Amino acid sequence: MTLAEDDPRDRLALALDFDDLVVALRLARRLRPWFGVAKVGFELFGAAGPETVSALAVEGYRVFVDLKLHDIPTTVGRAARVLGGLGAGFVTVHTQGGEEMMRAAVSGMAEGASAAGAPTPCVLGVTVLTSDTEATSDVLASRSRSAAAAGCGGLVCAASDLVVTRRWAPGLLTMVPGIRPAGTSTDDQARAATPRAAILAGADILVIGRAVTAAEDPEAMATAVAHEVASSIAAPRG
Numbered sequence: 001m002t003l004a005e006d007d008p009r010d011r012l013a014l015a016l017d018f019d020d021l022v023v024a025l026r027l028a029r030r031l032r033p034w035f036g037v038a039k040v041g042f043e044l045f046g047a048a049g050p051e052t053v054s055a056l057a058v059e060g061y062r063v064f065v066d067l068k069l070h071d072i073p074t075t076v077g078r079a080a081r082v083l084g085g086l087g088a089g090f091v092t093v094h095t096q097g098g099e100e101m102m103r104a105a106v107s108g109m110a111e112g113a114s115a116a117g118a119p120t121p122c123v124l125g126v127t128v129l130t131s132d133t134e135a136t137s138d139v140l141a142s143r144s145r146s147a148a149a150a151g152c153g154g155l156v157c158a159a160s161d162l163v164v165t166r167r168w169a170p171g172l173l174t175m176v177p178g179i180r181p182a183g184t185s186t187d188d189q190a191r192a193a194t195p196r197a198a199i200l201a202g203a204d205i206l207v208i209g210r211a212v213t214a215a216e217d218p219e220a221m222a223t224a225v226a227h228e229v230a231s232s233i234a235a236p237r238g
């Protein structure tokens, strides 16, 4: 997939971790000038369902459905067929589920999209959860390789893992959560990075939640993040 490299909005995903679609949409509208992607996780999808995807698409967002599929390949393939028809731009699967399961997700997503006349979503393999403190860099390398082999279009990983994921899955898009502007709270993020550090480490899209959504002035924080991203895009990658 291609990114408009020079538009910071294409590099910023807003994590809408809310249990209410009205609240999420209100914030999504306010922050659209700075964010091109909106992430819907279990909380919002569980509360408001598939309608969330079309509601955010109407606001001009590419929608990132973060449901981290992980089950037997047949079940994942069938779920992917349904999710593929929703019009999402990105959908996640767990790399821990293995290559066959990810293949089922990739083909199910393409079938569902084609049947619905929707664009095929980019399947992102979630590498290692920040809560998983046991996973070694060998695990990260092998999960990254199998995501690439299964046909995933990208990976979700921490900024600190980019050096490994870029090596083992060089062509894949990277979606990076755990972003914290300098001087803000890390909340429960175990491996946080600043927007600049993440972009310079090779992140394609930064996932930003509470640093902006829980800020006293979300617009001001979004402006600061977007400026940091814009100035980092032009800088050489580390």
Ligand code: C5P
Residues within 6 Å of the ligand: 015, 017, 041, 066, 130, 131, 177, 178, 179, 187, 188, 189, 190, 207, 208, 209, 210, 211
């Ligand atoms: O911490 P923040 O609100 O920016 O979280 C944005 C996204 O990052 C969440 O929706 C979740 O998917 C992910 N996250 C993570 N590790 C954590 C907490 C959240 O990767 N410890």
